[in-house]
Amino acid sequence: MAGTLLEVDGLTKRFxxxxxxxxxxxxxxxxxxxxxxxxxxxxxxxxxxxxxxALAADGGRILFEGRDITTLAAHRxxxxxxVRSFQIPKPFTSMTVRENLGxxxxxxxHARSQAGDADAEAAEILRTIGLExxxxxxxxxxTQIEMRKLELARAMAxxxxxxxxxxxxxxxxxxxxxxxxxxxxxxxxxGITIVMIEHIMRAVxxxxxxxxxxxxxxxxxxxxxxxxxxxxAVEKAYLGE
Amino acid sequence: MMxxxxxxxxxxxxVVGAGIVVAALRVNQYVYFAGYxxxxxxxxxxxxxxxxxxxxxxxxxxxxxxxxxxxxAVFLIQSTRAPLPVLILAGGLVSALxxxxxxxxxxxxxxxxxxxxxxxxxxxxxxxxxxxxxxGGSRGLSVIxxxxxxxxxxxxxxxxxxxxxSVVAVTVARFIERSWIGxxxxxxxxxxxxxxxxxxxxxxxxxxxxxxxxFLLGVAGAPFPYYVTFVEPNSAFNLxxxxxxxxxxxxxxxxxxxxxxxxxxxxxxxxxxxTVTISSxxxxxxxxxxxxxxxxxxxxxxxxxxRRLRGR
Ligand SMILES: Nc1ncnc2c1ncn2[C@@H]1O[C@H](COP(=O)(O)OP(=O)(O)O)[C@@H](O)[C@H]1O
Ligand SMILES: [Mg+2]
Numbered sequence: 164m165a166g167t168l169l170e171v172d173g174l175t176k177r178f179x180x181x182x183x184x185x186x187x188x189x190x191x192x193x194x195x196x197x198x199x200x201x202x203x204x205x206x207x208x209x210x211x212x213x214x215x216x217a218l219a220a221d222g223g224r225i226l227f228e229g230r231d232i233t234t235l236a237a238h239r240x241x242x243x244x245x246v247r248s249f250q251i252p253k254p255f256t257s258m259t260v261r262e263n264l265g266x267x268x269x270x271x272x273h274a275r276s277q278a279g280d281a282d283a284e285a286a287e288i289l290r291t292i293g294l295e296x297x298x299x300x301x302x303x304x305x306t307q308i309e310m311r312k313l314e315l316a317r318a319m320a321x322x323x324x325x326x327x328x329x330x331x332x333x334x335x336x337x338x339x340x341x342x343x344x345x346x347x348x349x350x351x352x353x354g355i356t357i358v359m360i361e362h363i364m365r366a367v368x369x370x371x372x373x374x375x376x377x378x379x380x381x382x383x384x385x386x387x388x389x390x391x392x393x394x395x396a397v398e399k400a401y402l403g404e
Numbered sequence: 405m406m407x408x409x410x411x412x413x414x415x416x417x418x419v420v421g422a423g424i425v426v427a428a429l430r431v432n433q434y435v436y437f438a439g440y441x442x443x444x445x446x447x448x449x450x451x452x453x454x455x456x457x458x459x460x461x462x463x464x465x466x467x468x469x470x471x472x473x474x475x476x477a478v479f480l481i482q483s484t485r486a487p488l489p490v491l492i493l494a495g496g497l498v499s500a501l502x503x504x505x506x507x508x509x510x511x512x513x514x515x516x517x518x519x520x521x522x523x524x525x526x527x528x529x530x531x532x533x534x535x536x537x538x539x540g541g542s543r544g545l546s547v548i549x550x551x552x553x554x555x556x557x558x559x560x561x562x563x564x565x566x567x568x569x570s571v572v573a574v575t576v577a578r579f580i581e582r583s584w585i586g587x588x589x590x591x592x593x594x595x596x597x598x599x600x601x602x603x604x605x606x607x608x609x610x611x612x613x614x615x616x617x618x619f620l621l622g623v624a625g626a627p628f629p630y631y632v633t634f635v636e637p638n639s640a641f642n643l644x645x646x647x648x649x650x651x652x653x654x655x656x657x658x659x660x661x662x663x664x665x666x667x668x669x670x671x672x673x674x675x676x677x678x679t680v681t682i683s684s685x686x687x688x689x690x691x692x693x694x695x696x697x698x699x700x701x702x703x704x705x706x707x708x709x710x711r712r713l714r715g716r
Contacts, residue, residue: 215601216600216601217597217600217601236600236605236607237600237601238600238601238602238603238604238605238606241600241601241602241603242603246601246602247601249597249598249601253595253597253598254594254595254598255590255591255594255595255598255599256594256595257590257593257594257659258590258591258594262587265587266587266588266591266599266602266603266604267602267603269584269587270584270588270602270603270604270605271602271603272603317602321602321603
């Protein structure tokens with residue numbers, strides 16, 4: 164069994180009096196395809212906001228490669244290799260698609276390793292993701308699926324060790340879902356650990372080796388996709404929605 | 405082919421040289437008097453744009469930074485009669501500190517709330533100066549210019565100093581814009597959360613922008629006491645500075661260093677002409693009308709218009 168890459172230990176997050184996450188623990192192994200599911204509002208985005216550093220946790224610890232990163236600034240976590248995409252795409256609107264990739268290449272990828280050829284790297288990522296023809300367009304000129312792809316391409320440009328994809332497929336057609344899934348499989352084959360957050364069961368069940376289920380801010384189940392679909396607590400959480 | 409920085413340096417030197425030539429021409433003194441104000445606005449608009457244009461944090465408190473530079477100079481003139489270069493450097497540094505302070509405000513305040521806070525800052529600072537008798541309090545203070553400027557009259561000398569300061573300000577802005585800092589600022593202007601998640605140290609870059617912007621605004625204000633020879637809070641904290649600092653980059657275009665220069669030269673000159681031909685009250689009126697026209701018809705300023713005409 165490979166070593167643990169990410170460990171979330173007893174994480175709690177409150178918004179005022181409302182507890183969005185209550186002592187959630189999980190661990191992701193290096194190289195794994197990990198699924199995080201749960202009904203709307205169960206705390207999935209909040210959890211990855213805490214892991215990526217966008218939100219400060221109120222309790223618990225987060226370890227990455229054995230190092231405690233609970234209070235580390237978000238941009239430092241990105242440079243360590245934890246990269247997330249946003250559920251609602253947040254492109255740099257004044258920049259072209261190519262320039263959007265330039266930011267993580269310059270600030271994350273090359274801040275970590277030796278400076279590389281940013282143009283070649285950006286071109287390669289855009290080719291992989293199928294956006295090479297759109298390199299000089301601005302985000303406002305992209306379609307919904309292209310915008311999602313840009314979100315993933317930008318995350319790839321940061322050269323993640325751990326890629327967290329927050330509902331990259333919501334609202335896409337099933338062909339488009341397959342497209343994104345194939346891409347994530349390929350990234351995983353290249354050695355990138357992937358945490359996939361999805362509201363839709365189908366995609367996440369096909370993709371994940373292991374799944375954790377959140378409901379109302381608590382972890383209610385963990386197991387292989389086959390175990391999860393048979394789990395009565397999970398069924399109850401989804402039906403009771 | 406010359407290296408780019410060398411070319412930029414050469415252009416800068418040429419502009420300063422041209423300024424000295426203009427100063428040596430000894431045309432009507434009014435030309436230098438008005439030219440000083442226009443150049444002062446080149447510095448102000450360029451400084452404002454480093455924070456407002458590049459980073460997207462709209463500062464309504466320009467008068468606070470400008471006046472802090474001016475009053476630092478007044479204090480040093482009163483206490484030590486320090487030479488002009490010292491006044492300029494000190495004025496810049498004190499305003500840079502204030503800039504660093506408002507940089508930390510960006511941790512909690514964004515958008516319009518940040519702007520309101522900077523406006524409030526200007527009012528608070530003005531109240532403090534009004535109650536500080538040593539620098540003239542509410543009545544103001546006469547400042548005696550040092551006798552014997554290095555060349556020409558004192559006004560032509562100040563004009564030349566402002567040419568030099570404009571070149572410095574524009575060079576700094578241009579350097580920032582084209583460096584990794586400028587690209588990081590553009591990213592956080594577009595989306596601060598996404599920028600941070602892509603590895604951009606947003607707080608550090610914002611502190612850098614507020615500090616440099618504050619420094620240059622203070623620099624613009626430091627020679628002011630010798631220019632007007634009578635400093636009082638209402639003129640140093642004039643609302644014109646807040647409005648012009650914002651309007652000039654908006655009219656020229658905020659995404660490039662050229663924009664604030666174009667805006668300051670056009671609007672500044674128009675205001676100076678209006679002051680002599682119509683009345684000084686026309687100043688803000690002109691700015692208001694032009695600004696509204698631009699915000700509605702050409703939100704990306706003159707640079708945006710040019711780009712659109714070229715079909716890019
Ligand atoms: N910034 C916030 N302030 C207040 N409440 C929030 C905030 N972010 C999320 N919440 C609340 O926390 C809960 C979990 O939200 P979220 O993590 O977005 O769920 P999910 O991604 O699983 O759909 C929801 O009830 C949501 O309203
Ligand atoms: Mg969510």
